[in-house]
Amino acid sequence: MNIKNLARKNISFYIRYYKLIAVASLITVAVIVGSLVVGDSVRMTLVRQVEERFGDTEIVIFSRNSFMSSNLLKTSLLKESARGILLTNGFVSQGQKLIPVFVWGVDDMSISKDSVMMNSALADELKQEGTADIVLRLPAKGLVPSGSLFVTENYTTSLRLSSCGVVDAKSGGNISMKNEQIIPFNIFVNRDKLAEVLEVEGKINLILNNKPLSDADLAKVWDYTSSGLKVDRKNGYTEITSDRVFLQEEVVETIRLNNRETNRMFSYFANSIELDGASIPYSFVTATDRYNGDLLKKNEIILSDYSARRLHARVGDTIKVSYFTSKELKILHTDTIQFQVRQIVPLAQLRQDSTLSAEFPGLSDVERCTDWDSDLPINMDLITDEDEDYWKLYRSTPKAIIAYDAVAKEWGNAYGNATAVRVANAEPDLSELTPAIFSIQLISPREAGLDAAKNGVDFSGLFLALAFFIIVSAMMLMLIPLTEMLYQRRHEIELLQSLGYTRKRIVKILWIELAPVVLVASVAGVLVGLLYTSLVMWMLGNVWIGATQTGGFIVYPDLITILIGFFAGITLSLVLLRLMLVKMMKEKQKVSGRKKGSIRTKRVLLILSGVLAIGMIGINVFFLHSVTLFVTTGVVLIGMAALWGDFLITRNASAAKDNFHVSSLTWSTLYAGKKQAMLSFLALATGVFIVFSVGLNRKGFADSSQLRTGTGGYALWCESSVPIYHSMATQAGREKLSLTDLPPDTEILQCLRYSADDASCLNLNKVKNSTVLGIDMNALSASDFQIEQSLYPLERKAFFEQMKARNDSVYPALVDATVLTWGLRLNLGDTLWYEGDKGQRVAIQLAGTLSNSIFQGNILIDQALFREIWEETTGSEVFLLKVDEAEKEEVKSLLSQALNEYGVRILTTNDRLRQFNTVTDTYLTIFMTLGCLGLLLGIMGFVIVIRKNLSMRMREINMYRTLGFTDKRIEMLLYKENLLVPLYALATGFISALIGVSSTFTNAGIWIWLLALIFIIVFMVFVLVFVKISVKEEIEKSKRLFV
Amino acid sequence: MSLIKLSNVKKSFRDGENQLNNVLRGINMEIGKGEFVAIKGASGSGKTTLLSILGTLLQPDGGSYLLDDTEMTTAGVDHSMVRNKQLGFVFQDHRLMPQYTVLENILLPALAYASRTGKEETEYALKLLELTNISGVAHQYPSTLSGGEASRVAVCRALIMKPKLLLADEPTGQLDADNAWNIASLLSEINQNLQTTIVMVTHSEETSSVAHRILTLKEGILR
């Protein structure tokens, strides 16, 4: 016989208790391992997506605003390793639905010119109606930026292609430039075909290179011709032009800095050239620094002899030139400027200099003036035969030359302030032109992607935090049978002590029984944990897809993680059991009874915790509104309630002096079993607390008036696949967009967008660069959007003024509060870095937060400041409308019809908000599910306690009976005794939750309250019925043992 | 005037093999008010069974039991009330409830029908403690008592409702000779001072000597 044999026998004899201890330690390990592995799995899923997104691409060369020549691919550094891609947004319409897609023009997938391939996500989306032919709508790009004035009126074009297969994830079908886990809709087409349709032959805007590339390497392969600059050597000078017509200011200035005698030229379309009633309509005019080597003064004009004749002008006459200008959204102004005629030159001379006028597609290349295809409001009635004749003979030969300085500011646009630069050198020095000036970026997608994936939403933490309550419940579940068993074995322990065993030795004997049970259970716990992970991953991809927006989660059981979870769990169980064991063995020595002194300590503790709780509630309600504090407050409240309960029991159970009340029977019994009462109270109360606090936080059913601060009073949120370059606020703009039927006072907020990663809760990745919206701060100030926190302690108006001002080189931005905390994981005042259109690094500081709003996923900066950074973004892809509730549907259908070709998708702001709330609510559902699990364990513990309690008291029941207590009275006594704890726990949990969420519970609609009521009733009924049945059963059983 | 009158009381049990075990085969017994009767008998002879029937904890299979001229075997008798108001029990293992103090344990029967105890009851309980010579332990817990003290407390509890009949099942069984004698003489004192009728089961010659009458149970019959 040895101790091990004894232990084995003891285990099998007390198997009832050991089973429970095993279950509890199994749950502990399973929950910890499960939570950790869930985190790993989500992370690995995202990491794997990074690989799917980029394949073997090491570096991406991306030209955001313009195109690059495909010749770049022929350079030796890129030849072997690079794919040239022409990437554009587009959309596919299917019935009523417009599906935004990314269109990838590729040349290496052997896609014929009239076919198309797509990724499986899009195929799944489209398959529902089984389309074989796909009509792809694309922005009509052309090389000339659509946002400039001189472009054709068509902003979109379409392409009918037949579908020829699916590109799976392994072959790069899910390629994406964004760090988002939502699989994009991708369409792959023949690059040449796409270039043809977009009229950008020989151009690409994206290079994926599967070898690393440094900035120096890029500088080596890139030269200015790659970004469309053309250098023509002419007689005595060299002319530099761009295939997108406009030369960026940065480019012009760089050339001027490095070359002597430069001559800037700006070819423009004038509405009229006038002298005393005589007028030439619609003419090309060129502004230039010098003509034939002579500098032009700011007020000088040179006319061709043709123009002079038509205007009857002589040298010295004052000529008026008028033209359209526009600074934003093609809102046109007509400006007129006066010049003195400096010189009259032969038309032939101007004609000879064939590049005096730039080539504007749609204007320069037509046969007749009346064929001019432009979105400028050209009044064809003004065009005379004389004008047509001129056009026939001389085309766009300028009718006048004016001073560059006089108009450059007016004529300059986001894309540039010259159409050509001429330099005197035969070999112009262009060495300081860099790719960055042309907004070409070098991106290491893998690094950024992996960083975003690995630091994304921390599901380990999330699940562990939630599992905390489950673990607490499991611990209770572990201690209850242990105390029970030690009580049962008290005689055995006393016997061992009388036989001379030391306390230490007895603890050791018990330990030898406990430890192997915990060990075996913990090993099983690992397996259960993995099952739990699989279940959670499945749920995340299906039931809880609201939070993740994607399926395809993999289970990733990492050995190290599992070991960490296993050891954490088993250590927790063992330490707890050991502590309890030692403590209980010590208590055996003590004389039982109620201690007088402890009541005073309890009162002090109670008062202290009360003060603490009230303080925390105050701080939370008035100042902090912090989630963590809310949870802590809840825990403190439950602790306080526990102390209060302890105090009550201790006080009420204090010995009877003069009279002895029936309720004393209850209190005394509770006092005797205080430890267990406390354990099951804690387990139940925390369970109830978590279920309620989470439930009351749900927003799903919130009514619309409470949505107001989230929508700011705007009713519709629209996004288009093709930017809208016209203003929706002006009559002219509305005419262009066929929106004249809109109620005239409809308030429209058009936003500019710099597309980067989605920083809303829809994105599981960590977001480094969030999408930026350029927005009118005045409109925002006047709206119902609510500022939650700000760096500037100012009242609303002044705050928004502050938001319009750049602080040195730092741009202030507003951000949605939830995005700040969860998406970006930054603090107020932190700075994000962006790359501007000129390659400059731009600091954007998060200076204020909006409470939960439709702007989730974006950061907001003032529109004017936005233009400073991304000047070439001139079209708006996002706009908001304020319309009356009654007109909402009408406006919606009007918009979707009028703007169909832009691929406009319209969502009511309430729906958009609800979409985000769905995510939050799904997380809360996960919370609740785990909370319910915890509560279930709590209830299990409670049931066990009651059962044990009653069966142990069989003799007592009979004793009562001998003393003449009726069965009814005994039943009443037991009933009361066993109800007190769960009902107190229910009340505590519920009240703590109410106080904890007090700042938000106004969100909860009637539905939630109803649900809460139902929950309370169900819980109470369960407890009442269960206790009643248990008590009855026990009394019946005791009858059989009577005497 | 007899307090108890048993005529032809029978009781049998089924044992583990479902065999009928006729424990009491026809008990006839009469005990007068104020009498102190000891019952002796071999182990398993049915002493506890008989006492349980007297205490209405067990119903006989047949025969009649008159307690203070009331038939106890007929339906409609409120046995709980009878036990509470007219009977007191003392057991070998005293059966005190560990969660209550001595005083509370003694007062416990008073709460079977009332929701609180009054001053007189508390005073009476203290008087009983004095009577049994253990005034000092009133506010102690049962676990801290000596065996003799515990037995005395059990006696006090049995007396708190001023019962007509005190039933004691080997009240001295676990005590040493001195203590056993003390309890026995205590019961004898109570019998004399309070005029309480006592039926005591005992094995011991010495303790039974304090009784007025000694009955022996053998083969299901009283002699």
Ligand SMILES: Nc1ncnc2c1ncn2[C@@H]1O[C@H](COP(=O)(O)OP(=O)(O)OP(=O)(O)O)[C@@H](O)[C@H]1O
């Ligand atoms: N509830 C019962 N079910 C079955 N048999 C029982 C029951 N109660 C008592 N008996 C049996 O009846 C017989 C008499 O039991 P009782 O307890 O009355 O004996 P006793 O004279 O008090 O013995 P002791 O001196 O050992 O206490 C025994 O054989 C016992 O096994």
Ligand SMILES: [Mg+2]
């Ligand atoms: Mg017996």
